Amino acid sequence: MLDIVAAKARPAPDGFATARAALADGADPVALALAAADRAQAAAGDGIFTALVPRDVVERNAAAAAARAAAGEHLPLLGLTFAVKDNLHVAGMATTLNCPVVALMPKESALAITRLEAAGAVLIGKNTMDQFATGLNGTRSPDPLCRNAIDPAFIPGGSSSGSAVAVAAGIVSFSLGSDTGGSGRVPAACNGIVGMKPTVGLVSTRGAVYNSRLLDCIPIFAANVEDASEILALIAGYDPLDPWSRRDADDIQIAPVPAPSMRLAIPRRDQMRFFGDVEAEAAFAANLNRLRSLGFTLDEIDFAPFEEAGRLVFQSALVAERLVEYDEVITAHRDAIHPAALAAIEPGRGYSAKEAFETLYRMRELKRAAELALVDYAAFVTPTVPTIYTIEEMLADPMMRNAAMGAYTYFVNPMDLCVVAAPGAPARAGLPSSLSFIGLAGRDGVVAGLAARFLQPD
Template structure:
């Protein structure tokens, strides 16, 4: 097998390196793939290949001299709302172009561990959207079927992994942007506990809820990246002081009680394939010995609406205020429709929303008492690009049906691919846990992922 035939899972890259391949050659191959996709809406910009390869050569020399570089040979990309020193940050709005002198803390940690950045990924403008069509042409397209949306707002980050251009990528997640595109493209999307990974160096959507998710092919790969970027950051006021104490290693598998939405409250927007796949995926969990406990999903729906249908939307206007004031014509129409309501809220409205969030967190804690975790369909369906463009506001909201609630309720989550549908798309389960339960979710994710291996080629 040549490097051109290599899939970019961590295991395959490391097997190639064990067989004699060096980091510069792997990074050169990643750059070649990225250049080949340069006009396809996956990236907003690419690192100069000569610079990326030179960086890999430097890292390889250090490793050969005895340096411990756990991520050596792994190419990665980041959403273009994450700062990288020396590269512009645009949030997919050229009028907002920023020239950061420092990289985001997470990027710095990854590069110190030996990973090499090869590009910045497209996104729904200002990270406002869950579908991937709120960006300039050419639109980023689904990695499985280009007629479908790639999911957003971290569209390019997910597609770059799904298409084996990079081994992993970083996005941002406010209402599901680290999970929805993972589900749409058949990969893993890991959204950690808020504050576990420093968010210093982001252009924020809603800073109260924002966190950095990881996109990978497999759960353990994603959690390995999380292990390298998690920790307390004294320079980030949102960083958890106990971040270093939150366990990330998998636990011994055991039967658990897992909450699921009541069947009469589920919606798949007419997608019978999605409904069948969800039931089949739940059957896999039951085969592993887990007990599924239906719970009233009303509270979670209500909490989800607080992200984008309350005064919390005014928080979006902080980081993009200059563009809203000086260059409104540069804002995508659907993004403007999402931003504009924030202009009408008062400080009183904002405090009321904060009180409602706190109340919802307490109610969720009581409702989930006796349950170890929760599982939901990551997305209710996957719309085509044509469908989304015809009804951009309503269908975008539909994509967040099972993701919006997670961040306002201060929960962690991980989306894992499930059955392959008869139309070739993948189903996806999202495991949701309390803040700090990242290791528990890793255990659940691994168990489900391993159980799915024999069934991946079986249509639901």
């Protein structure tokens, strides 16, 4: 098994630079891909992957990419490897959503995956996840549980748990997940890496199995902001075959850009919650001081509309949308469903159509509230997570503590915002904190630039 035990001194993954330096020195891109396949195989018992691409297929795909490059084709991701959450379709591999009895066998890969492979990246495997993407903690899955890449006593975050750990543990160069209420940010925060959640509709979700068709998007896990932005630029763009794809997707600035102002919004201090974690609170204060030292002005704003929008995601008639994908599943395969996942899906049956419309109307009102609150600021800055629990703590109170993990992430998609989560000052047990840079729809380059500036060495 891959040794990812309690290495708080473990160096952060160094991103694309190492692989590219090796290529520049004459390394074989096939050898780089096979090394990643071997790392993944060594971790096969660690709950990070639901399935691995066979080693001979990895070799064949890497050799094909190398041949294309040798023939003069520009492959920007040559020598890089990736993994994807097991709710994204890969042709010829089962999509299980971490519930094998409902496995799907797609004939086509998700568009984002085909674009990455066209750019030379080699897929290594499919990642574990909270079953049906219904959690934010990583324990709503079959054994063996995926564990935090820095300290295995702690949760890895969810629902894209394996996707984050595969990057944080240095198995692959980057990964893709899915995000409804924080699944592209919470696991990044828990494992000390960057999580980039784009504007909804910027990346086509064609080829994904949805938790919420209204809110879902495909986030990127990477070692740093620049790497994540490079991947986003390759997978973003208007997709006429995806009815939810933004028509202006090709016009949105993706590469990190300087902030349009030095004003940042933060939540009012009296409205913030850290659930008793004084170290997390101190880390957030340290992260804000870092921003002040960079010349930013921080203004407190009312957090109540954001908190209300967050409650809509999993405490309103919006949860009935999950029944579109999973109503028949939880009826036909009830015994195979994780109890916490079932508890997250089944309440949707109790809402009326009237309540669903009322929720959609309120969501629209709160989206406008966010636009008005943030229009004069470069971004809204919050903790990514209010605390991080041990696995033992999470299993002792799985519903309340899972909800706590989304205190600063749930509101983002219903308010049509984009985010980059970046690791910050040390927090509980030496694990890094994480700061979220949140912007209005289409400001993906701005929030990326802010996160990159925050992470830049002095």
